[in-house]
Amino acid sequence: LKFPEPRPAIANPELIRPSWTTTNARDPELLWLDKNENADPVLAGIVADVLASIPRETLYSYPDAAPLYRKLARYLGIAPDNLLLSAGSDGAIRAVFEAFIEPGDVVIHTQPTFAMYAVYSRMYGADARPLAYRPSDTGPVLDCDNVVRAINTLSPKLVCLPNPDSPTGTVFEPDRMRHIVEAAGSAGALMLVDEAYYPFHNGPVLPWIADYPHLVVVRSTGKAWGLAGFRIGYAAASRELAKLLHKVRAMYETNTVAIAVFERMLDRENEMWASVERLNKGKAFFLDRMEAMGFRVLRGAGNFLHVAFGTKANGIHSGLADMVYYRKDFSDACLRGFSRFSATTRELFTPVVERIAKVIR
Numbered sequence: 125l126k127f128p129e130p131r132p133a134i135a136n137p138e139l140i141r142p143s144w145t146t147t148n149a150r151d152p153e154l155l156w157l158d159k160n161e162n163a164d165p166v167l168a169g170i171v172a173d174v175l176a177s178i179p180r181e182t183l184y185s186y187p188d189a190a191p192l193y194r195k196l197a198r199y200l201g202i203a204p205d206n207l208l209l210s211a212g213s214d215g216a217i218r219a220v221f222e223a224f225i226e227p228g229d230v231v232i233h234t235q236p237t238f239a240m241y242a243v244y245s246r247m248y249g250a251d252a253r254p255l256a257y258r259p260s261d262t263g264p265v266l267d268c269d270n271v272v273r274a275i276n277t278l279s280p281k282l283v284c285l286p287n288p289d290s291p292t293g294t295v296f297e298p299d300r301m302r303h304i305v306e307a308a309g310s311a312g313a314l315m316l317v318d319e320a321y322y323p324f325h326n327g328p329v330l331p332w333i334a335d336y337p338h339l340v341v342v343r344s345t346g347k348a349w350g351l352a353g354f355r356i357g358y359a360a361a362s363r364e365l366a367k368l369l370h371k372v373r374a375m376y377e378t379n380t381v382a383i384a385v386f387e388r389m390l391d392r393e394n395e396m397w398a399s400v401e402r403l404n405k406g407k408a409f410f411l412d413r414m415e416a417m418g419f420r421v422l423r424g425a426g427n428f429l430h431v432a433f434g435t436k437a438n439g440i441h442s443g444l445a446d447m448v449y450y451r452k453d454f455s456d457a458c459l460r461g462f463s464r465f466s467a468t469t470r471e472l473f474t475p476v477v478e479r480i481a482k483v484i485r
């Protein structure tokens with residue numbers, strides 16, 4: 125007996141997913157600055173209190189997300205039917221692919237970027253056309269004109285653009301972004317602007333959903349809100365587009381606990397902003413210290429930063445091994461030689477700075 129053939133896109137040997145049986149558990153004794161989470165202890169304490177305040181019936185009941193739709197819409201200044209809640213912003217990105225991408229459709233995404241753009245392109249059989257950032261003295265660069273040219277020549281079904289992008293930390297200024305969004309519209313493409321890192325970068329794009337029916341903006345709660353483990357994010361789009369995205373949703377967008385926690389955290393918005401400020405200060409502190417030690421740094425947007433340790437890299441990597449998880453290097457030419465640290469508070473960065481100083485002394 126044999127099972128039937130899966131969809132050709134799923135049979136594709138290039139569609140590879142990480143193992144689900146080997147553990148990648150991190151040591152709680154170390155600092156976790158490798159996945160762009162929010163490791164701010166003050167915010168984590170607030171989230172823990174909010175979690176503890178959730179009533180028992182939340183745990184045994186099926187989700188009712190309507191109150192969160194209404195509250196989040198008010199918070200964003202849009203209507204509830206402009207919104208799709210999702211399992212992380214990743215879930216919203218997948219919904220866009222699921223609703224729109226058929227085998228052979230051209231998808232434009234940047235390179236390097238959030239890994240799931242390439243994965244979903246394969247999963248839905250898209251003809252992915254990555255646009256590579258080029259290296260420069262100021263870090264990775266992708267010209268707006270290149271993006272617009274690709275849109276005009278490749279006839280994409282979907283254009284995916286994180287702003288800020290990860291891992292590059294690059295942003296398109298509002299006028300460039302509008303140019304790209306309009307080029308996608310003129311080419312008949314759907315435009316996905318990924319604002320996972322909002323409000324570390326406060327982009328202007330979300331309200332544009334009122335003007336552009338082909339625009340989807342996705343946002344994460346895993347970064348600024350410190351809720352990465354809850355798996356809740358959202359997409360905002362025109363009513364017509366949001367309605368299509370709802371057609372492909374699972375029975376429930378996400379779980380009751382995530383809905384309850386995010387709903388309560390919206391009342392604590394000031395605490396989120398205070399955490400963003402602490403992380404931005406910690407990031408500036410760490411970058412200043414690294415520059416003072418003579419290392420090249422990239423001051424990109426997002427809750428992360430890059431340092432090139434140059435000839436000292438091996439010594440520093442071994443010196444930090446028992447202290448902090450971070451991304452040591454990149455294979456992409458535009459970030460080769462740079463290590464990436466997620467932003468954390470000045471207090472938590474201080475021992476890392478001291479250790480690096482000790483290693484290079």
Ligand SMILES: Cc1ncc(COP(=O)(O)O)c(C=O)c1O
Nearest residue numbers: 212213214238286290320344346
């Ligand atoms: C650019 C970008 N988009 C989306 C995501 C997914 O975030 P989440 O699914 O946790 O909301 C990430 C996570 O790192 C990201 O970097």
